[in-house]
Amino acid sequence: MWDNHKALKGLADVLLFASLLMVLYASGFWVTHAPVFPVKRIQISGHMKRVTPEQLRFIAEHELSGTFFTLDIDKTRAAFGKLPWVRDAQVRRRWPDTLDIEVDEHVxxxxxxxxxxxxxxxxxxxxxxxxxxxxxxxxxxxxxxxxxxxxxxxxxxxxxxxxxxxxxxxxxxxxxxxxxxxxxxxxxxxxxxxxxxxxxxxxxxxxxxxxxxxxxxxxxxxxxxxxxxxxxxxxxxxxxx
The missing domain is CATH 3.40.50.11690 (Cell division protein FtsQ/DivIB)
Known part of the structure; x- marks a missing residue:
């Protein structure tokens, strides 16, 4: 094999490609998990009479974790859904650092x-x-x-x-x-x-x-x-x- 230049070149290409993939994966992982991409703002909308700002603030401070990229959308929806008067909560990311949450309240x-x-x-x-x-x-x-x-x-x-x-x-x-x-x-x-x-x-x-x-x-x-x-x-x- 070591005398087969074509085989060695092919192996080198494979190793180079694998190295590039690892670099890209590591870079992507760093970008999505790095603390330089925190969620800085939470924008809450919806016609609310029973849900109080204090309740929403408590959920935001104690239940939400992760960066802009890693924050679990389904888990975030479920966290706001724990409030008794919340029927549903739609959660969306808005670049570069905002989380939009639309609350649908029970009547x-x-x-x-x-x-x-x-x-x-x-x-x-x-x-x-x-x-x-x-x-x-x-x-x-x-x-x-x-x-x-x-x-x-x-x-x-x-x-x-x-x-x-x-x-x-x-x-x-x-x-x-x-x-x-x-x-x-x-x-x-x-x-x-x-x-x-x-x-x-x-x-x-x-x-x-x-x-x-x-x-x-x-x-x-x-x-x-x-x-x-x-x-x-x-x-x-x-x-x-």
Whole structure:
């Protein structure tokens, strides 16, 4: 082999190429990991009402590590996603030293029983709020369906001036609606929107005019409804002489 000039030249070329690759790799590694390329600025945008600057600053100071090139984008997104009111965070590098973070915040629609909140997108999230919100109670995984139905109930109740306070959905798919004036509507299964609309159409002129406390209204009748009034007493029948 040592007498074969072509083989020696080929080996030399291979070694030279390998050396160049090693130099390029080392240079690239140094460039991407060198402290001369730190992230100097973090630009945060998004319409935020619940996420505070202090929370964002804490994440930036304690969770983010690496240079402009080595900072893990997915890990950074996950770090900001730990904040209770953050639904999502989009992270982008901007040359030469800036990290752009766009925060998408949850907007609460209702409470989910006693455990967390449901957003306007029908997503459950674990956060606290002192806002007066309706309460949803139903089977696991029904948050999206119930949030959509809550909006429909609000629309159907518009003419009555009443608002949903509590919405229940049973395992058998039966609906019950609690109103902000304390009245409960039994809606059952199927055609629940039309039943709420029928109640709303009779509320002001008929039900609200009754001189009794109304506990609940059963709307499961096809052409009418039944009213439970605990303090109502039927007049005694008068006998004829």
């Amino acid at each position: 609460a629609l209702a409470r989910w029983g006693e455990n967390g909140l449901v957003s306007v997108r029908g997503e459950w999230f674990d956060a606290a709020s002192d806002e007066a919100l309706p309460v949803l109670s139903g089977p696991a995984g029904s948050q999206k369906e119930m949030s959509l139905m809550l909006e429909k109930f609000r629309e159907e109740l518009g003419v009555s001036g009443l608002k949903p306070a509590t919405v229940w959905l049973s395992d058998r798919r039966a609906w019950r609606l609690g109103l902000d004036n304390g009245i409960r509507l039994e809606l059952g299964r199927g055609e629940v929107e039309s039943r709420v609309a029928r109640f709303a159409s009779h509320w002001k002129e008929t039900l609200a005019a009754l001189p009794y406390h109304i506990e609940y209204v059963d709307m499961r009748y096809p052409n009418g409804f039944a009213v439970r009034m605990p303090d109502y007493r039927a007049p005694a029948a008068s006998g004829k002489k």
